[in-house]
Amino acid sequence: MIREFTTLLGVFSVRDFIPWLGWVDYVSGLDTRVEKNFREIDCFLDRVIEDHMIQFQRTKDGGCGATDGDGQDFVYFLLGIEKDDSGGIILERDHIKAIILDMFAAGTDTTYTVIEWAMVELLRHPEIMKEVQDEVRKIAKGKTNITEDDLEQMHYMKSVIKESLRLHPPIPLLVPRESLEDVKIQGYDIPAKTTVIINALAIGRDPNYWEEAEQFQPKRFLNAARNVDFKGHDFQFIPFGAGRRGCPGTQFAISVNELALANILNNFDWALLDGVSGKDLDMTECSGITAHLKSSLLVIPTPHY
Template sequence: MSKFQLLIQQQMNEIIFHPYLVQSLVSLFLFWFITKWFFKPAGNKKSPPSPPKLPIVGNLHQLGSLPHRNLQALAKKHGPLMLLHLGTKPTLVVSSADAAREIMKTHDLIFADRPQSSVTRRLLYDKDVSVSPYGEYWRQLKSICVLQLLSNKRVQSFHSIREEETTLLVKKIRKSSFPVNLSEMFAELTNDVVCISTFGRKFSEGENGKKFLSLLTEFLELLGTISIGNFIPGLSWINRVNGFDARVDEVSKELDEFLEGVIRESTETPKEDKTGANFVDILLEIYQSNSSGVPIDRDSIKAIILDVFAAGTDTTSTVLEWAMTELLRHPSVMKKLQTEVREIVKDKQDITESDLEKMHYLKAVIKETLRFHTPIPLLVPRKARKDVKIMGYDVSAGTTVRGY
């Protein structure tokens, strides 16, 4: 079970056993019962298949501690397009390639928005590229990320960083005379690579570095936490009682102070003293030249930096961890992969990225790992911007769309 799944189970248990939850649900049920008399169903709309739901909680109780498995069971019964009601939030669950293609390709602009929550707004400044609403600001930020940060030329410019950090990891494993914790090593590797690419230096050592990594870990946990208030607004007060809101505010404040210090340091360091341009330098140059066409401020820079860490650290280390786990469980695959690596590397001490391009079986192993163990069990959701028809069914504006 991944960290994200454990986090979901922990949060569901906290929701189920909260001492005030029963009284709150009773009150909300009475409120629902009264307002139901004023509800008028839509006339000729054909809604997607939907399992029976309970008042107030909708289908939340059917997710359980392993939501991906329960969703799979429900999809087998109701089909590749299934409408769930998670509290007050209608959610369209997609489980087929044809349905996903219609949503993400045929009607991509209608589903370009991401659902937002108070947590993402506070942690990501309400200005990041991952959840900002579709519009000119989002298009410009996406253009900056695609052309300036994640272009093939830019990614290749950091190949020496990836090769150097991978070589250090292999040497550390070779020198160890005791069993090693690959999970910790993979996490440290991905953090170091992203830190050097983003800030120009590592943060795995030193007091400030350890504090940042601790903040980053908590930041990712908070982003992945399921809050009952997102689904049942009447229960949002639980986050204040159990201290969740206070944690979000504290992590947001400390991360802001850290990133502000990094930006200040980068602006005060002369260019001739820098080893090369990193993400922060590139973003600051765009900010100072005002060349993006939309107002990019310091908060926008911080939000993009956090997007990079959220997308490129824990997800990468999780895939590496699962790949090693599956190789250990399948010795024949491990042996075949070892043979391919040894034939290509031969007598060389270190593996380069040009070597990796020749390792076709390794690529197949990574793809199969991603197929079996996606880093995020429930894919990043989208939201319908207006009413639309998908595979013959009517989907209302504001409906959240999730795939698994």
């Protein structure tokens, strides 16, 4: 459902560019796909909210605490705001649906895309796979569940995530911006209200800023680029954007990706199917807002004891 949603966000719509030819979208089936996906998402969000409403009504105080240990979560928090408008914030059902959808779409599709690309690059470079697994398992000391405290010591694993983001930012063109005033950049006049599209992928592979820019070399973030981060201060590396339009979920996304990658590297040995080598992997990206692998990544996990 989410994959179809993000795909539709990036599909070419004739209506957007030539409104009087909007009927072409109906003939091509695009309108039908959009309506079908809308109904699926709307029904799903209704179920999510109704389930929480039932539990919400059962609470003794009808509170909206998100960290009080009673299993209340983000949706409870939103429902609490809907019930109590004393803070000046008015939330209606459609507002809550939109916020939940934004969290699902922005926090799911892009997150697993990062792990997918990281695994592809590690499988293509088995020597790096071994090095990072050695680091993770040395720090884990036999534990099967790696925690955030363990991550603080996994500098090489963190550099693998960074290098994956540099080569394969989940949203290569970021979210469109709009210039606020007339400016001149490298001799070009950019008027106010101009839609600006930032190519984060091209920036991350720019040889003016990165040595051997097309190569997967995580150790660059342990050496020359060790102080380069993705928080928006280093403009040669902005997979999450920068400034006020930067991704608000950056820290959460990185924590989830690091925990997931560390745990699957710690608990499993990974290999490609028989007869397939890393050089044989198809690195073609599919079209859309997020850059996924066009072909499915098929691997064999073996539990590590």
